Amino acid sequence: MLSGTGTMPGRKPPVPVLISAEHASCSVPDEWAGLFDGHAELLQSHRGWDPGTPELAAALSAAFRVPLLAGEVTRLLVDLNRSSGHRQHFSEFTRALSAAEQAELVKRYWQPHWSAYREHIERTPSRLVHLACHSFTPVLNGKLRNADFGLLYDPCRAGEQALARRIAEAVRALRPALKVRMNYPYRGTANGMGQQHRRWFPETRLLTLELEINTRLLERPDWSAVLETVVDACVRAVRRA
Numbered sequence: 001m002l003s004g005t006g007t008m009p010g011r012k013p014p015v016p017v018l019i020s021a022e023h024a025s026c027s028v029p030d031e032w033a034g035l036f037d038g039h040a041e042l043l044q045s046h047r048g049w050d051p052g053t054p055e056l057a058a059a060l061s062a063a064f065r066v067p068l069l070a071g072e073v074t075r076l077l078v079d080l081n082r083s084s085g086h087r088q089h090f091s092e093f094t095r096a097l098s099a100a101e102q103a104e105l106v107k108r109y110w111q112p113h114w115s116a117y118r119e120h121i122e123r124t125p126s127r128l129v130h131l132a133c134h135s136f137t138p139v140l141n142g143k144l145r146n147a148d149f150g151l152l153y154d155p156c157r158a159g160e161q162a163l164a165r166r167i168a169e170a171v172r173a174l175r176p177a178l179k180v181r182m183n184y185p186y187r188g189t190a191n192g193m194g195q196q197h198r199r200w201f202p203e204t205r206l207l208t209l210e211l212e213i214n215t216r217l218l219e220r221p222d223w224s225a226v227l228e229t230v231v232d233a234c235v236r237a238v239r240r241a
Helices: 030-036 040-044 053-064 099-123 158-174 193-198 215-219 223-238
Strands: 017-021 068-070 128-136 149-152 180-182 206-214
Touching (some): 017 053, 017 099, 030 040, 053 068, 053 128, 053 206, 053 223, 068 099, 099 128, 099 193, 128 193, 149 158, 158 180, 158 206, 158 223, 206 215, 206 223, 215 223
Parallel strands (some): 017 128, 128 206, 149 180
Antiparallel strands (some): 149 206
């Protein structure tokens, strides 16, 4: 759901900003809990949610003093960062549900999230900067991910590319040891909420980036300082927009 502005000290950015975290929760409402009997460990894993994103999204929302749109259920129930009809919209736990049951999941969880996002863009009189918070596992299918922090954007949208580069430059300046990569570990044009809304809103109305944090950072003793670095870098970059 879309929450109010953060309460920590900070100044409003010169451009409107919205923070989101589609995979901020691994929760399962009671009526659907039976689908996941015996799979508590999987729900707690990266399959169930994006660890680290609640903290990152909340810190960004507070620093910018802007709204936060955060998912409240596990993506294994219905994935809030996948478009309707996408093969990963439903997981192996919900793919076999009846059409009526799937429609109920969409109505309760997916549609409100997407509607809140679109309505926020439509209510914003000028261009909106959307920062979506995500995280990725250090190793996938036996392959080591060679980055600490990734920035996903559409290379065809010059404003997004410029903003991503400013954030990357700020992170490197503040904490040179962090390895930052562009459009990694995924493509910025892969299916997602921001990517889908690029089809409906031109660059003059929407700049949307995904911030990807390597979850190995959460295990470091300086995780809080790293988090602060990323937030500070985003604030500096957006205020130059």
